[in-house]
Amino acid sequence: MKSLFETTEISGMELKNRFICSAIWEGLADDEGHVTQELIHHYHKLAEGGVGTIITGFSNVMDFDKPTHNMNGIYNDSFIQEYEELIEKVHGHRVNIIMQIVHGGTKWGPSAVKHKATGTVPKEMTTDEINAVTQAFGEAALRVKNAGFDGVQIHAAHGFLLSMFLNPYYNVRTDEYGGSIDNRARIVYETYKSVRDAVGPDFPVFIKVNCKDFMDEGLTFEDSLHVCKKLADMGINMIEVSGGSYSSRDGEGPMRNTENNESYFMDYASKIAEEVDVSVALVGGNRRIEKMTEILNTTQIDYFSMARPFIHEPGLINKWMEHDLDSSECVSCHACNGISGGCVFK
Template identity: 45%
Template sequence: MKTLFDPITIAGMKLKNRFFRSATYDGFSDDKGHPTARLYKTYEDLAKGGVGTIITGLTSVSDAEQLESGQMSFRDDSFSAEYRTMTDAVHNHGAAIILQLAFLGSQCYSPAGDKTIWGPSAVKDVAFEKTPREMSREEIARMQEDFAMGALRAKQAGFDGVQLHMAHGYLLSRFLTPYYNRRSDEYGGSIENRGRALFETYCAVREKVGPAYPVLIKINSEDFIEQGMTFDECRFVCRRLVELGIDAIEVSGGYASSPPSAGPCRKEEGYFGSSAEHLAQELPVPVIAVGGNRDFDAMTEFIQHTGVTAASLSRPLIREPNLVERWQGGDRRRALCISCNRCFKLNGTACVFSAEA
């Protein structure tokens, strides 16, 4: 019988349990994106607290766009030694750490400054009220190369893998969404075309890091907006990425502009679990379920009765970094959780869109 504390292997990564800390925008880097003492402590505390695998907050891979306040960056080799300090600290406590790579696109709070906001089409963002410039083919290729170089630097700095952020309305996600992707070229129209930028990005990353390095994705099950990507389209994208060689899929959903009843502010337990279960039945790669995972017994039952490989948590681990250790020690009370507002503040730091970014 499967348990949440089983050691598992994903794409060669030996993980001490089935608990993932999903990517969380912490805002603890300096104004250039370099790690700070507070950021180091955040990740070391999570590793000490018993979680098997940590996925970092969304990390910038390119100087083509402006950083958000406190956002992590790995735009060039000058960050490498600092991130090696982070990965070594996490590994010393027996946890794995995966770097989440992202382009923000028009989903950003900070002014663009002298940078250009990129998007698949020049459609104003409903929530952030920023209008991007439609990307040229050359800019799409630049984005893909920046992702690939970010992944290579992550590998060299000791990260156990990378996760490509294809969810929640960030730039790769926008290509999948008909409302924001109105292109008439090979990157727009059908879901095969709307997925092309993602497929090419994955291939560029894989070429840089080699066949054995773990590359994961985070993807919306649905966008939950008018003219958004549907679950059937998500399934198509996932199947294609599996054919190309993706190693694991974390299933989430929603945009900042999604209605609270459909998006990340739902109150029920495991609100993307059904989508994760369906994908796990169809796909021959590990599927990780995120969203509303707070009850130990409910997560245990879900893992035991579905093909889903692991459970991913965020807000509970902000409140209790040692939550997994507490559960393993026999105290199985439901996880404590910070308030579920779209934009909340923790210790004076504003978190963007969702703790489960």
């Protein structure tokens, strides 16, 4: 029987347990995305809490397109040295730290289609601009490696730029970057290749994807599975399966129908895990250790990501290791993703 607390390995990186702190927007960097002592303290506290691997909040690869304020930056070489103290403190607890990198897609987009949630209309990107973005991802990934992070995660979910290209509602292009799923995913494949070429064959490269967009005319599960299989064939090391975005928050979605509102995307992630020969992490509504143990031993899902529970209980994994197996106290109210960014329990 597999255990949530056993040691595993991905591309030479040892993971001391199967729990991952999924990317959380902290809002603790300065206005330009530079590291602050508050940001260092945040990650040190998470590492002390027992989680095996931390994926940072998203970090922008181009300075002119920031999807939110006070997000981490990795868009030039000035960031490389300043992450040293943060990484050292995390590594002091035998915890891996992966940087998530993103292009927001607020000013540039696949097509000039009004965003359902924000009302903004991005500029339709030229081929040269698409090439600039994929190059920026590669350059950012090399900075991540040179800074001392244990790996990098490409953010291709939740309605940001790469996710918008995958979504046929927002991508109505008629060139090689629109139409069929492989055309819509072309920028994702090229981004992965740019990242892999930059960091080399052995550095862990993860990706976060939507299993589907849960909106009319959005990315379907069948298309998502196709992209995941192609990325696995290309050499991606882990696929973290999520779903939806701000555009779909009030629409359809498994969060409305899953028993106890937990492990929302399990059915989709398990099907992906059956079809790919790489590690798969499930994120979204993971709250009970009994449920995660069941999923681990009845599906091919390897890892379990949580975000909101760690905002409320950074020491959750230590609590579970000490045999206090109560479910996370997080009630998934989503207040931590609001303007204040704070947990209602604090």
